[in-house]
Amino acid sequence: MSNYTLADAFTLFYNAKKAEGVRARTAQVYIINWGYFTDWIAEDCLINSITAAKIREYVTFMFDKTKFSNATDGRKSSDTLAAQTIITRLMTIKTIFNFLAGENYIPKNPVTKIKLPRYDRKEKITFTDDDVRKLIGSPNTDTPTGLRDRALMILLADGGFRIQEALRLTTELLDVKARCIHLPAWMNKNRKPRVVPLSQGTVSELLALINRNKTYFETEYIFLSKKGDPLKADRFRKSLNEYAIKVGVNPKLAYPHQFRSYFCTTYLLNGGDLFTLQRIVSHADIETTRSYVRVNDEHVRDQHTQFSPLVRLDLVPPTRS
Secondary structure: OOOOEHHHHHHHHHHHHHHHOOOHHHHHHHHHHHHHHHHHHOOOOEHHHOOHHHHHHHHHHHHHOEOOOOOOOOOOOOOEOOHHHHHHHHHHHHHHHHHHHHOOOOOOOOOOOOOOOOOOOOOOOOOOHHHHHHHHHOOOOOOHHHHHHHHHHHHHHHHOOOHHHHHOOEHHHEEOOOOEEEEOHHHOOOOOOEEEEOOHHHHHHHHHHHHHHHHHOOOOEOOEOOOOOEOOHHHHHHHHHHHHHHHOOOOOOOOOHHHHHHHHHHHHHOOOOHHHHHHHHOOOOHHHHHOOOOOOHHHHHHHHHHHOHHHHOOOOOOOOO
16 A cells, blocks of 8 residues: 655656756646645645645535635635636646556545536636727837837737747848748747748838847847836736726737737637647647637627528518628
8 A cells, every 4th residue: 555645646646747857837836736636635645645625625615615725815705716726726637646646656546436526617808909909009100118018919810829939030030031930849838849821911010120139239039128128928918908097908908919819719710720820820639629619799690691582582571781
């Protein structure tokens, strides 16, 4: 019988994953989510004492727990944890116990019959075309900061980049003639190289920014702070929120990833195919890409008008727009 404590068992798992080369961010997620679980257990007991019933009890606890209930900085909320947050934490636990069982560190796997919770999926809400026009038009391009922010918003909306991917871009990755950006494997979440095509207007915006940067700084990075260092994501998030308030866009939507959601959603609405989109945005799972397949009410009405069998049979007059 195994005599590993929870701490011992996690060390075995963590060292194995580090040896496999998992990204630092993924490793940090393992640490944080396992910490939530062990804090709830409240003792460094033996790993063999963790049963399926105990894990289900933890899941129930998470569903009842309010946000910031353990915060020491005064933050309060009546909202409970989001279902996706609970699922992410449970997936970490399942991953760890599956590893321990697979390596024969424990005689019985308590997560074998543990299923991920079901929940009502909300439709993705993202920027409208008008929101994007307003946001891209809001920076003062007579200033270096405004020129940079406009170019960054255009890039995010045209290529569906993750914010960290965009901020790591250097001039050598931009292929002006081919109108694309070559992202090496180390920059991609799935560790595969990818090519992201760009519109000519986006390339022009980037070239204007690059030429401006060369006037003041010696750097290969495209998006810079006022001091010439690579721009930080938090700085851009704050600026984006300010732009949203300025032009009347919902500030709750104003975060960089919304440009990626906007790109995916409108790409499909405009007739782009699912598998090409998956390659452009580097989704490891096609189901992630498929989640952006949604249509607005106007699109539904237009499609119904065009393809209703009664209209085709001339049994009812076509709807006038």
